[in-house]
Amino acid sequence: MNHKAKILVVDDEQHIVLMLSDGLKQRGYKVETAFNGKEAVSKAGREEFDVAIIDIKMPEMDGIAALGEIKKMNPEVEVIMATGYGTMGTAVESMRKGAFDYVHKPFELSEIVRVVERAVEKRRFNDISRAIFSTIESNDLLEIIVNSLMNVLKADDVSLMLFDPKNRLYTAISSGASDNVRKNTRLLLSEKTIAYLKENSLNSLVLMEEPGKDPQFKNIATAGCDIKFGIFLPLTEEDKIIGLININRTGESEYFNESDLQRVKIFGSLASLALRNAKLYKQLQETQSQLIQAEKMSALGQLAGGLAHEISNPLSGILGLTQLILENSETASQNYKDLKEIEKAVFRCKKIISSLLSFARQDKFSLEPVNINEIIEETLVLCARQMEVNQHVKIVKRFGENLPRAHGDFQQLMQVFLNLITNARDVMPDGGELTIETGRSDENGRKFVTAVFRDTGPGIRQDIIDKIFDPFFTTKPVGKGTGLGLSVCMGIVHRHNGKIEATNGAEKGAVFTVSLPACE
Amino acid sequence: MNERVLIIDDDELVRNYVSRALSGRGFTLETAVNGSSAVALMEKEKFDVIICDLKMPDIQGDEVIKRARVLQPGIPVIVISGSMSESSKAVINEMKVEGALLKPFGIDEIRSLVDEVLKKTQ
Structure with missing residues (x-):
């Protein structure tokens, strides 16, 4: 609240209204006036005030009634009641109805200014705490x-x-x-x-x-x-x-000054509380999305498993019968060529099914202490030579030394790394560099062994970076990718209680980071 | 020659192409549409090899194989399965079957596996 507070002064005695209005204006407040309860209510309905000073004894609508009406319209406004000595009972009633304070008539200007200052202060804190807890x-x-x-x-x-x-x-x-x-x-x-x-x-x-x-x-x-x-x-x-x-x-x-310090102290506890709320909310959101993701994966896993099994019989029939007709076809005929295409299509389906099944596999796998460098070396045996010679992808190894072992399944982690490496190869068709770096990290007291794969390809588009781990999401041309590679990776890494993240490099290329819990 | 082969699969498409892949190769072929008719056939006749699906509506493949081993001790078994899930793998390992193929498989694969299994058991 940057502006000076806005105050509504209500009294049926004109000289009091004038005194208050002038005095408050001199102290920088914005002041509006009303001479009876009805007028006050209608003014409060048109604009918002921070504070109202209302006389209790007024003709037509009295101060208590006006207080009730104004609070109904704007509960935030702080109301100071002005009471004569004969109206102490009503002063108590007005406090019950939500007045901020009351002053006895006749009053000194300085007296009412002090109450106004406190009321404004309270308004400010109300506004701040509302703002703090609004988000x-x-x-x-x-x-x-x-x-x-x-x-x-x-x-x-x-x-x-x-x-x-x-x-x-x-x-x-x-x-x-x-x-x-x-x-x-x-x-x-x-x-x-x-x-x-x-x-x-x-x-x-x-x-x-x-x-x-x-x-x-x-x-x-x-x-x-x-x-x-x-x-x-x-x-x-x-x-x-x-x-x-x-x-x-x-x-x-x-x-x-002293009151600044008081405010700061109150503020500190409000802010701490609000930050804690925000943190808890964030944790809740994260847990929720993890749960949803886990549910999704499990449902999809079951579906995929069932689907793969159901589809394997008809596919088997297509393959077998196609090959039987192929045996009796002229190799030069168009039919032969077409049947060969069908046969190839079945092999494509077979590949998809086996990816699906490895994605769907929910069974336990054997976790044992593994050396992440060894697994990557072993994986590179499968693909490095071919990548360097045929695709001109240079592989740079930056392996950390004396790394702790990770809890892992050697074969499955090989599959993860192979997927990441072949993806890197696919995004650099004209050659490039793949840097594989291993190391360790610490997060919230948990120790991880990490493997980072950095390519020099075009990087991941911002609009799809959240989707790349989704099953069947692929940017590869039809028939080139199943869209399951990264989901399989994620499934495996999650079953290791690890993490897999995709980001873009500072300069170019994509960066995939796999973190696996380290053995103690 | 003239070995007797029993093909057990509840899917007609699979029975059809497997038996056609093996026909004309000097075998006598019989088919069974489910586990119980396979067991009934084995009670009456002797076979040299059985090709058996694992997931069937009545008697499951592993049970069929067990009965086969009781009815005709030493009979070689080839498992054909739609998935190599942990449970399928367990059956294949525990039953110590002579061969296994994951669907979809081609005609050459089943032909050579049958030949290989028969050669070993002769």
């Missing part, structure tokens, strides 16, 4: 958090840092810090702060005054560091620090 998408959420803080605290820059999967702090979003030097200074100061908090097992707010002049930051915050006053607000989840918000005023701005 569950983490990117939108981060933006809302940072922008709200910029506005509410009149900060010059705000940055929100989170930890990446490798537990390194990074700037997730930043507003106001205009250049990379500034952003980096804030990140480094945040790192220091988190280190300090962790050392002392704290997760409280940390304040910094002109860190540019502080010798302990001299390597981080150079003389040019423009932070005058910085707040470092840790974001927590179950008492664990999951990130940090840095809020700064720079240059000639004023220092943050």
Whole structure:
């Protein structure tokens, strides 16, 4: 909420309306006036106010009734009731009906201004918490958090840092810090702060005054560091620090005051809660899509298995009978040629069926500690020579040394690698380079052995990158691919509790990464 | 020569082309449309080799093979199957059959397998 709040002043006594209206306008508020309950309700129906000050005792519609009507139309508006000494009972009633507070008549202007300020403050926090909890998408959420803080605290820059999967702090979003030097200074100061908090097992707010002049930051915050006053607000989840918000005023701005710090604290717990919601939501979505995928694969597997079995008898008949007629045909005749085509078509079907079956195979397979480099070497025996000589695809091996073994089925993993290698060959018909790199990775404490296949082909089109693992999805011409190669790969890798990912290389070509759980 | 071959498959198309692929090669061919008629035939007559589908509506292939082994000990068996699933593989391994073909298979494959199996058992 960037604008100064809009206030509706309602009283049947004209001098009070004027006093309030002038006084509030002088303090920068936008003010509208009404002289009775009915007028107030109709004004509140036409435009939205942040705060309303309503006299209780008015002719026609009284203040209590007006409060009820206005709250019905706009529950967010904060209403301050003005009561005479004879109407204490009604003051209590108005609080029950949702008034923010009440003031006794006659009142000083300064008195009502203080209440208005509090009401506006509450409005702001309501708006912020509504905004924060309105979205569950983490990117939108981060933006809302940072922008709200910029506005509410009149900060010059705000940055929100989170930890990446490798537990390194990074700037997730930043507003106001205009250049990379500034952003980096804030990140480094945040790192220091988190280190300090962790050392002392704290997760409280940390304040910094002109860190540019502080010798302990001299390597981080150079003389040019423009932070005058910085707040470092840790974001927590179950008492664990999951990130940090840095809020700064720079240059000639004023220092943050006590109420700013109060706001920041409230804000911190709201933001932490919202981030946790967003994270849980994301996890839920991921689990859900994994479940759907697993269901889909299992249903398709059963279907494929049944289909393959049912189709094998008629196909067998077509093949056998075609060959019987072929035996009695003149080899020079058109019939002979046609029958040969039919025979070839059956062999194509046979290939599809065997891919389908290997895709559908749901049975257990034997996991044992395997050496990923060995499996790739073994696979290359099948195809490397032919690729290098016939297709001019150069194979570059960058095998990691002393890799842990992976839990795997040697034969099935060979099939995965063979598929990836032949795919790479197919996207480089005029030759190119296939780099196979093996290594290890760590994710959320789980250890993986990885194999990365990088080709120098055209890469994967963005619009199909999500579909390439779908069964029967193929970009190859009819008859050249079954569209099952990558789905088979995915099926096998998933059964290994591993991951297979497709991306595009920084420069060109496609990159396929297979990660398999490492043996302890 | 004149070996007796029993072809057991519930699909007429398969019985038809397999028996035609083997005809004119000096065999006496018999066919059975399901497991029970195959067992009935084997109770009456002696065969030199049986070609048997695994998945059939009444008696399954593995049961037919078991009965064949009881009725005519040492009889060579060729399994023809629509899938090489784990269960099919298990049958082939446990029964120690003499040969197996995955459908779709061609006429030359069945001819040479029959010849090979008969040669071994003679």
